[in-house]
Amino acid sequence: MASFALLITSLLVVWTVLSREPPVVHALDSGVAKLPVLGYNTWNAYHCDINETVVLQAAQLMVSLGLADVGYKHVNIDDCYAEKNRSASGDIVADKERFAAGMNDLTDKIHAMGLKAGIYSDSGWFTCQLYPGSYQNEARDAKLFQDWGFDYLKFDNCAVPYDAIIREGIVGKYKRMADAIADLAKSSGKPPLIFSLCEWGEEQPWLWARRFGQSWRTTGDISPDWGSIASIINQNSFIAWASDFYGHNDMDILEIGNGGLTHDEAKTHFTAWALMKSPLLIGTDLSTISDADLAILKNTELLALSQDPVVGTGVAPFRWGINPDWVSNSTHPAQFWSGESQNGTVFMLINTLDEPADLFFSLTESPWIRAGRQYAVRDLWTHTANGTAVRNFTARGVPPHGVAALLLTDAGDEPPDVGPPCARREWCIDRNGTLAPGA
Structure with missing residues (x-):
């Protein structure tokens, strides 16, 4: 019995150690420079x-x-x-x-x-x-x-x-x-x-x-x-x-x-x-x-x-564009970026070419966009409304080495019959188990 009790005690100790959450490493919060200087x-x-x-x-x-x-x-x-x-x-x-x-x-x-x-x-x-x-x-x-x-x-x-x-x-x-x-x-x-x-x-x-x-x-x-x-x-x-x-x-x-x-x-x-x-x-x-x-x-x-006081992270690439994703290229960096903000989803589109270019993306390529919704588009350089995006958006005529900076805010459900049931068609499935049309 003594050896059995010792075994149970040992197992409980091991279980306790293994079940603990790993230590969390927090950012240095010294009370200064919460936001970029x-x-x-x-x-x-x-x-x-x-x-x-x-x-x-x-x-x-x-x-x-x-x-x-x-x-x-x-x-x-x-x-x-x-x-x-x-x-x-x-x-x-x-x-x-x-x-x-x-x-x-x-x-x-x-x-x-x-x-x-x-x-x-x-x-x-x-x-x-x-x-x-x-x-x-x-x-x-x-x-x-x-x-x-x-x-x-x-x-x-x-x-x-x-x-x-x-x-x-x-x-x-x-x-x-x-x-x-x-x-x-x-x-x-x-x-x-x-x-x-x-x-x-x-x-x-x-x-x-x-x-x-x-x-x-x-x-x-x-x-x-x-x-x-x-x-x-x-x-x-x-x-x-x-x-x-x-x-x-x-x-x-x-x-x-x-x-x-x-x-x-x-x-x-x-x-x-x-x-x-x-x-x-x-x-x-x-x-x-x-x-x-x-x-x-x-x-x-x-x-x-x-200086967003609510969201501390910045934009990150969701598609590289000219290069395959995750490929380093010092002359042609990633072109399609998005990120969160307290007021909507931020997009940065960079034309790395030496000539003007149209830059097209599907909204849900960004992880911060909800499927089945449409979005009001604000141009952060012209400071103007730029229509409503449904499923896709194209920034037209972006100058050589130029940029489009956009803020997309939710404008409600997308219109009915806008297209296939899913904007991203891979593994888009009806509840009866059949692939959706076009998937």
Whole structure:
């Protein structure tokens, strides 16, 4: 009996362990950056030619051009703001000539405009331009950035220490600053710095970076040409699932207004970044931006979808189009995308050809469309109603490298006798077991 009782006890223990739900890994919810960050970054327009005048002018233009009014709130300084050497006490020192009034004066002025301020550092010995990095100074630097008044930290991936020194993989290297930011928030009682990991996608940060920060770079650096835009869209088409509240695939800085893109390519660029829920960081000289480019950046309907407080996920491909599904092609990425929103189903249709094209799809190819219903179509670029779609839709004459961005809202049951019993005919079966006509 004793051995039987022991067997029963053992079986109960095994059953209890096996029946437990597996642990759920939640996105890092630190209370900051639930939605993608919208703002400005100095690098693409100015590189190392930055100073307090340049930064404050960018902030002032964000306000005067109405960008702040539609949600662009961050003014982020990139590399090259520091002296080449730390102070005697070990702190990063702001360049005494280019930031003569000091970083606290700068962030005070940015905050006074109703904006937020971002700073830059690196997970290695140096930044990418060989200014002091934060390796082995993570806690010191996080506190300094907070004391300076910054709200956001872009953290780069240059000057990696030797393996025998760091004895960590890429995850551990970024965990050091993530822990420093979390510890600082606890000790100071202030909100944590928004943590943007700039890892370039080589070590698949979408698999692990959510536990540390609110965004992670997924590719190498962007450039202002269609080849770069198409390649980034292609790479992100396979990891669209990774973006949600508090964690976003970062497709890099917006190149709208820097030359090199046609007007239609710039619209595609902005549409893809907004609907895939990437951070939207403007990277152009705002003092020279055209009205046409400014209008792209201020498309409030697309910005509302980027900042949807109810649905955190973005669009994802439901059909690749030119290529077989799930095939990578850096020049011809997926063409047919859809996603949820609080106000309807979002569609993004990209013409990757060098000539105009009609883009046709069946509504129920998207998993977010209900069969047997018709849908009112809104064009998110012309800001107009575009009729009612029943079963299918064709976006006609989409320009080369252009885009159609649509919001479909349920408009009731589809009309009677609209066609075969099922729009998707495979295995469409009557309740008596016979295949439906045309199936």
